[in-house]
Amino acid sequence: MVGENIMTAPSRVFVGRELSVPETGPVLRAFGDPDDHLRLSVLMAESLRTRVPAVQEEAGACLAPKTTWRERLKRTRELVKHARPHLRELFVLHDVDALVHTGGDPSRAWDDREFIRERSEFFDLLVELFADGGWLVVRPQPVGSVTLRLETLADADAEASAPVSASAIPTLAPVSPDCRSVLQWLLKSKALSEEALNDLIQESMSDSENDLERQILRVAYDHLRSTVQHQAQRLTALRAASSLNGTLGPYPIGDSAGHHRVARDDLDTLRRCGFLQSEGSGSVRMPRAVRSMLRLRGSAEAPEAIRDEHAWLAERTASDCSLNGLVETHYHAIVGLDPKLAIETSRYYATDLRELAFHLSERREFQAAADIYKKILDDFDQDDAYACEYYAYNLTRLDAHAYEATIRQYYEQAYALDRQNPLFHGRWVGFRGRFGEDILKEFDVAMTRYLQSYGAQSPAAVDRFASEVLKALDRGKQSTQKKALVDRWRSQLARIRGLASLLK
Amino acid sequence: MAPAAGDLVLYTIGPGFGESQVVLLPDGRTLVVDVCVHNGCNLTVALLRALGRTKVDLLVVTHSDLDHIRGLPGLVSAFRPDRAWQFPGAGDLRALMAKWLRKQPGDRRLEELACGLEALDVLADENTAIEVACDTRSWPDETGPYAVHCLAPTQHDQVRNRRHLDDLLEWDGSKLTLPDRITQFLGGRHRGLATRPNVLSVALAIEWGSVRVVLGGDVEAGDGTDESGWRGVVSLLRRRGRLHLIEKARVVKVSHHGSKGAYVVEVWQLHARAAGETVAVVAPFRRGNVALPDDTFLSEVRAHAGHLILTSDGHGAHVRARAAGWSVSKKGPPCQGPLGIVTVRADGGIGFLLGRQALSFDLSVRRNASPPESA
Numbered sequence: 001m002v003g004e005n006i007m008t009a010p011s012r013v014f015v016g017r018e019l020s021v022p023e024t025g026p027v028l029r030a031f032g033d034p035d036d037h038l039r040l041s042v043l044m045a046e047s048l049r050t051r052v053p054a055v056q057e058e059a060g061a062c063l064a065p066k067t068t069w070r071e072r073l074k075r076t077r078e079l080v081k082h083a084r085p086h087l088r089e090l091f092v093l094h095d096v097d098a099l100v101h102t103g104g105d106p107s108r109a110w111d112d113r114e115f116i117r118e119r120s121e122f123f124d125l126l127v128e129l130f131a132d133g134g135w136l137v138v139r140p141q142p143v144g145s146v147t148l149r150l151e152t153l154a155d156a157d158a159e160a161s162a163p164v165s166a167s168a169i170p171t172l173a174p175v176s177p178d179c180r181s182v183l184q185w186l187l188k189s190k191a192l193s194e195e196a197l198n199d200l201i202q203e204s205m206s207d208s209e210n211d212l213e214r215q216i217l218r219v220a221y222d223h224l225r226s227t228v229q230h231q232a233q234r235l236t237a238l239r240a241a242s243s244l245n246g247t248l249g250p251y252p253i254g255d256s257a258g259h260h261r262v263a264r265d266d267l268d269t270l271r272r273c274g275f276l277q278s279e280g281s282g283s284v285r286m287p288r289a290v291r292s293m294l295r296l297r298g299s300a301e302a303p304e305a306i307r308d309e310h311a312w313l314a315e316r317t318a319s320d321c322s323l324n325g326l327v328e329t330h331y332h333a334i335v336g337l338d339p340k341l342a343i344e345t346s347r348y349y350a351t352d353l354r355e356l357a358f359h360l361s362e363r364r365e366f367q368a369a370a371d372i373y374k375k376i377l378d379d380f381d382q383d384d385a386y387a388c389e390y391y392a393y394n395l396t397r398l399d400a401h402a403y404e405a406t407i408r409q410y411y412e413q414a415y416a417l418d419r420q421n422p423l424f425h426g427r428w429v430g431f432r433g434r435f436g437e438d439i440l441k442e443f444d445v446a447m448t449r450y451l452q453s454y455g456a457q458s459p460a461a462v463d464r465f466a467s468e469v470l471k472a473l474d475r476g477k478q479s480t481q482k483k484a485l486v487d488r489w490r491s492q493l494a495r496i497r498g499l500a501s502l503l504k
Numbered sequence: 505m506a507p508a509a510g511d512l513v514l515y516t517i518g519p520g521f522g523e524s525q526v527v528l529l530p531d532g533r534t535l536v537v538d539v540c541v542h543n544g545c546n547l548t549v550a551l552l553r554a555l556g557r558t559k560v561d562l563l564v565v566t567h568s569d570l571d572h573i574r575g576l577p578g579l580v581s582a583f584r585p586d587r588a589w590q591f592p593g594a595g596d597l598r599a600l601m602a603k604w605l606r607k608q609p610g611d612r613r614l615e616e617l618a619c620g621l622e623a624l625d626v627l628a629d630e631n632t633a634i635e636v637a638c639d640t641r642s643w644p645d646e647t648g649p650y651a652v653h654c655l656a657p658t659q660h661d662q663v664r665n666r667r668h669l670d671d672l673l674e675w676d677g678s679k680l681t682l683p684d685r686i687t688q689f690l691g692g693r694h695r696g697l698a699t700r701p702n703v704l705s706v707a708l709a710i711e712w713g714s715v716r717v718v719l720g721g722d723v724e725a726g727d728g729t730d731e732s733g734w735r736g737v738v739s740l741l742r743r744r745g746r747l748h749l750i751e752k753a754r755v756v757k758v759s760h761h762g763s764k765g766a767y768v769v770e771v772w773q774l775h776a777r778a779a780g781e782t783v784a785v786v787a788p789f790r791r792g793n794v795a796l797p798d799d800t801f802l803s804e805v806r807a808h809a810g811h812l813i814l815t816s817d818g819h820g821a822h823v824r825a826r827a828a829g830w831s832v833s834k835k836g837p838p839c840q841g842p843l844g845i846v847t848v849r850a851d852g853g854i855g856f857l858l859g860r861q862a863l864s865f866d867l868s869v870r871r872n873a874s875p876p877e878s879a
Contacts, residue, residue: 032677033678195743196638196639196659199660200659203663219662222595223634225628225629292677295677296675300600300680358679
C-alpha cells in the first residue's frame with residue numbers, strides 16, 4: 001500500500017464486537033491500562049516505520065526511550081500526518097473508549113494527574129487523527145463522552161453501523177456489545193429473571209452512564225463460586241486475546257486449579273458466563289469492563305497472587321523479541337514487581353516505571369522505589385514531576401534527616417514542574433516547616449489561592465495541601481508554628497472532613 | 505398445596521446478642537436461619553443436637569452482622585448443609601475485608617466475619633451455597649407441600665449498596681485505596697446506608713397451605729422510597745402478584761430485633777390476621793446504648809399481633825413489654841436456653857413452648873387501646 005498521494009479512506013466507527021468487523025489494517029488495542037498511550041504510540045510508530053520509508057525520522061523519535069511525553073505526542077502527530085498520504089488504511093483501533101479516564105473524579109487524583117493527563121492528550125490526538133481519515137474505530141463498550149467526540153467524524157453513525165444485532169434480542173440491547181453475553185447468561189441460567197432485569201434497568205436509569213452494565217457484571221460476579229471468582233481475578237493478567245487449544249494462552253488446563261494452571265470447570269464457567277468471550281481463530285478474551293471489575297477485586301483480595309501471575313507471564317514472554325513481545329514483557333514485569341526486568345525492557349518508554357515504584361513504595365520498599373524514580377530521572381526524563389516528587393517522598397520515608405538536602409531539591413523541582421498541584425506544594429512547604437523554616441506566610445498565600453481556585457465547598461485541593469503541611473509539622477514536632485497556622489485557619493480547616501485529628 | 509401430616513415448628517434462639525431460627529418443616533426437613541453463639545456455646549448447634557437432627561437441609565445466612573453469623577464455621581463443619589442461601593455481595597465483602605486486614609491486622613470483628621465467609625465459600629465451592637435476593641426461586645420447589653421464599657433484599661437496595669461501595673473506593677485502574685471509613689461500610693453504620701449489612705439482609709416467607717410464617721432477618725424500613733426495605737418488598741411482591749406471601753401471617757419472627765427502624769406499619773397491617781391471631785417473636789438485642797425491642801415497636805405492634813414472645817429478658821425487655829400493654833400469658837414448662845418455640849399445625853392451630861429465659865405475652869388491654877401510663 002506504499003505510494004504517493006493515495007486517497008485515504010474516511011475513518012469509520014463501529015459499535016460492536018470485533019468478531020463482526022472486517023479488519024483493514026494493522027490492529028491496535030487499548031486495554032484501559034495505564035500504559036495504553038505509551039504502548040499504542042510505540043506500536044503506531046513501529047508499524048508506520050515499516051510501512052512508509054519516508055517517515056523514518058519521526059518514527060525514530062517516537063521509539064526512543066528518552067523522548068519525553070510531550071515530544072512523543074508532537075512527533076506522533078507529525079508521523080501519522082506525514083504517513084497518511086501514503087496509505088489508504090492506517091489502523092484498526094479496538095476500544096478507543098478505554099482511553100477515557102473512568103477511575104472516579106480526576107480532580108481528586110492529584111497523585112495520578114500525569115497519567116490521566118497523558119492518556120487524555122493521547123485520546124485528543126487520536127480524535128484529531130481520526131478526522132483526517134484512514135482509521136477503523138471499533139467500540140465494543142461505548143462511553144457517552146467518546147460518542148460525543150466522535151460525532152463529528154464522517155460516517156460515524158454508530159448505531160447504524162453497529163454490527164451486533166441488538167434488535168434480535170431486545171432484552172440485551174441496553175448493555176454494550178461486550179457485556180451482552182454476560183446478561184444473556186444471567187437470563188438463561190435464571191440467575192436474573194426478566195422481571196428482575198426490568199427492575200434493575202429502572203434502578204439504573206437515573207444514575208451515571210454504564211451503571212446498568214456495572215450492576216449486571218456485579219450480579220454475574222455474585223453468582224460465581226468463590227474459586228471461580230479467584231480464578232477470574234488471576235486471569236486478568238492476560239490482557240490480550242489468548243489461544244484456547246489445550247491450553248489457555250500460556251496456562252495449562254487441568255482438572256483442578258493450581259499454581260499457573262486453570263481448572264477446566266472454572267474455564268467452562270467463565271466462558272459460559274461471558275467473562276471470557278470467543279474471538280476469531282480459536283482464542284478468547286476478557287472484555288474490558290469485566291477485567292476492570294475483576295482487577296479491582298483481585299487487587300483488594302489477592303494482590304500477591306495477581307502479581308505472581310504477571311511475574312510468571314513476564315518470564316514466559318521475556319524470550320519474545322518482537323516489539324509487541326517486549327512491551328508486553330515490560331508491562332508484566334512492572335505489574336509483577338520485577339524491577340530488573342522492567343528496567344531491562346524499558347527499550348521504548350520508561351515513565352510507566354512509576355507504577356512499579358509506586359507499588360514497591362506501598363510495600364514499604366522505599367529504597368527500591370527511590371532507586372526506580374532516580375533511574376527515571378537520570379536515564380529517561382529529568383522533567384518528570386511525579387518522579388521528582390516521589391523520589392523525594394521515598395527518601396523522606398527512608399530517613400528525612402540523612403537525605404534532607406536531596407529531598408529539598410526534588411520536592412522543590414516537582415512543585416516547579418507542576419505548580420497547580422496542591423499535593424506536591426503541600427509536601428514542599430511542609431518539609432521545610434518540618435525542619436523549622438518559617439512557612440506561615442507561604443501557607444497563608446497558598447491557602448488563599450486554593451480556597452479561591454477550588455472553593456471552600458469543594459475542598460479536595462485545600463485538604464491535600466493543608467494535610468501534608470500539618471502532618472509534616474507534626475513529624476518535625478513544630479508545635480508552635482503549627483498552632484499559629486491552625487489558629488489562623490481553624491474555621492476553614494475544620495470544615496474539611498479528615499483534617500479534624502490534625503487540628504489538635 | 506396439600507398440607508402434610510406433620511407440624512411446622514419454629515425455634516427462635518435469642519440470648520440478647522445474636523439470633524438464629526431452627527425450623528422443623530412439615531415433611532421432616534430442617535431449615536436453619538443464621539447461627540447464634542452465647543458464652544462460647546454454639547446454641548444453634550446445641551439445639552439441633554438436642555432435637556436429634558443429623559442434617560440441615562437448608563441453611564440461610566441473612567446478612568453479615570456478627571450477631572447472625574458468629575458460629576457459622578462450627579455449624580457448617582458439624583452439619584454440612586445440603587443447601588445454603590446467603591446474602592448477596594459476599595465476594596465484595598470478602599475482598600475488602602482481606603485488604604483492610606492486611607492494612608490493619610488484628611480487627612477481631614472482621615477476622616470473625618472473614619471466618620464466617622470462608623465457611624460459606626466452602627459450601628459455594630461444593631455448589632451448595634448460592635447468593636439469594638428477592639427474586640430467587642423458592643426452595644425446595646413450587647410443587648411440594650410447602651415452599652421457602654426469599655423476600656429481600658430488593659434490587660433497589662442491592663444497587664444502592666453497590667453504588668455506595670463504588671463511591672467509597674478510590675480505584676484508578678491499577679491502584680486501589682481504601683479510606684478509613686471503609687470499616688463503617690464493612691460492619692457498622694455508614695452514612696447513607698444506615699446499618700449497611702441490614703440493607704442486604706435476606707428475609708423469608710414460608711408458605712404451607714394457608715399458613716404463612718415470615719422470618720424477617722434484619723430487614724429495616726430502608727431509604728424511605730417504595731423500592732427499599734420492607735416497603736420495597738411489598739412493592740415487589742405486589743408487582744409479582746405474590747403479596748399473599750406476607751399476608752395474614754401466623755407467625756412473624758420480627759425483623760431487626762424489633763427496632764423502630766424496622767417497624768413499618770403498612771407491612772404489619774398486611775401480616776395481621778383477624779382476632780389478633782398473629783404471633784410476633786422477638787430476639788432481644790443489646791449493645792452499647794441500643795436496647796431492642798424498641799418501646800415504640802412494643803406498643804404499636806399491639807395493633808397487629810395478639811401474641812408476643814420475647815426469647816430472653818435482655819435489659820428489661822419483659823418489663824418494657826408489660827409497660828407497653830402486654831401481659832404474661834405463659835411461663836414454661838421451661839426448657840433450657842433463651843428460646844421461643846412455636847408449633848404451627850396445618851390448620852393454623854398453634855402452640856407455644858418457652859425456654860427458661862423467655863416469656864409469652866398476650867394483650868393485657870383491649871386492642872387499639874392506649875398502653876398504661878406506667879409500668
